[in-house]
Amino acid sequence: MKETQVVTKLLKQLKEHGFFWKAADRYHAGIPDIIGCCRGRFVAIEVKIDSNKPTPLQTHYIKEIRSQGGFADVVTYVNSKRIYRIQETETTIQGVIEWILKRLALNTSLSASKK
DSSP, rough: OHHHHHHHHHHHHHHTTEEEEEEEOOOSTTTEEEEEEETEEEEEEEEETTTTTHHHHHHHHHHHHHTTTOOEEEEEETTTTTEEEEEEEEEOOOHHHHHHHHHHHHOHHHHHHHH
């Protein structure tokens, strides 16, 4: 699956729980692929495929969002396994959504330990 397909699938699921859109800004590199608001929190998700990693600029923006109380992390789709990975958890797309919603309910950063 291509990154744009993963973004589309995640957006469809996330929109059931908040206000989300694809951040298509060709003028500002590093902005996460999906941004929105859910349960009163700013949310940003960077999508990667297989072994691709965030660029240093993407990592910088994720840290900046977290430092301001926002919720940001990377979701990776692994084609060979047909699974999603968020941090160390391998799961389905629904599992990713549940993982995010749980952390929003706890009012914690997606990756507070990685600030």
